[in-house]
Amino acid sequence: MLFVTSKDNSNVKKAVKLKSSAKERRKSGLFLAEGLRICMDAVFSGAEIQTLFVTEKAMQKHGEDFALLEEKAKNVICVNENIFSLMSDTQSPQGFLSVIKTLDKTNEFDTIKGDSKYLALDNVQDPSNLGTVLRSAEAFNVSGVILSCDCCDIYNPKVVRGSMGAVFRIPFIIKSSIKDFLNENPQINSYAAVVNSDAVSLTDVKFQTPCAIVVGNEGNGIKAETEKACQNKITIHMEGKAESLNASVAAAILMWEMMK
Numbered sequence: 001m002l003f004v005t006s007k008d009n010s011n012v013k014k015a016v017k018l019k020s021s022a023k024e025r026r027k028s029g030l031f032l033a034e035g036l037r038i039c040m041d042a043v044f045s046g047a048e049i050q051t052l053f054v055t056e057k058a059m060q061k062h063g064e065d066f067a068l069l070e071e072k073a074k075n076v077i078c079v080n081e082n083i084f085s086l087m088s089d090t091q092s093p094q095g096f097l098s099v100i101k102t103l104d105k106t107n108e109f110d111t112i113k114g115d116s117k118y119l120a121l122d123n124v125q126d127p128s129n130l131g132t133v134l135r136s137a138e139a140f141n142v143s144g145v146i147l148s149c150d151c152c153d154i155y156n157p158k159v160v161r162g163s164m165g166a167v168f169r170i171p172f173i174i175k176s177s178i179k180d181f182l183n184e185n186p187q188i189n190s191y192a193a194v195v196n197s198d199a200v201s202l203t204d205v206k207f208q209t210p211c212a213i214v215v216g217n218e219g220n221g222i223k224a225e226t227e228k229a230c231q232n233k234i235t236i237h238m239e240g241k242a243e244s245l246n247a248s249v250a251a252a253i254l255m256w257e258m259m260k
Contacts, residue, residue: 031155041165058095118212131162132248144171192230199235
């Protein structure tokens with residue numbers, strides 16, 4: 001174990017960059033997972049922990065869990081609370097933070113099974129929404145999540161934390177566009193979730209598998225090219241005065257109906 005007391009340490013500086021820069025995460029092929037539960041989820045999911053940062057207080061408080069994390073991490077660095085706070089993305093840090101190699105799950109999409117049910121996200125931008133969507137997708141046992149490359153970074157610390165570990169477990173793939181994914185997989189029955197009175201009400205839809213529901217951007221919805229590529233248009237009927245639903249709420253409702 002290495003003890004670091006300077007904020008200018010190269011490992012610390014790298015972690016600080018990974019916290020705030022999607023470009024740095026893409027360039028390095030690394031991302032951060034903060035919090036004891038998320039770090040343990042990474043271990044149990046077989047993720048590769050390059051570096052574990054921990055405070056002395058956290059080591060003492062969670063000795064058994066730390067022992068397992070120490071065993072699995074390639075490098076372990078103990079820092080004080082002030083240095084840890086520079087890397088942390090939370091208001092009340094727990095003293096555990098892992099630098100993890102980005103996940104390769106593309107092979108899980110090599111074969112589209114006949115009963116597969118996917119969620120596709122088209123330019124979803126809010127990290128909190130994306131984290132919640134991933135958590136819901138795992139809860140409903142969705143086959144996988146497809147993200148357009150202009151979605152917010154799935155390795156954003158807020159996404160990783162908000163997913164409650166789902167990012168390590170649920171299959172996902174990042175494509176240049178949802179349109180391209182659908183065109184490459186014409187056997188998938190696609191359903192564009194839109195706010196449109198002409199669309200079929202969700203409760204009247206009989207999903208034909210393999211299928212994918214597409215959810216769009218929080219403000220602008222699904223891109224026109226994506227909607228055109230979809231075979232069906234569906235909508236969540238609303239009785240109240242709200243014009244639309246939060247993207248993560250809409251996705252949860254859509255997935256619930258698709259997985260019934």
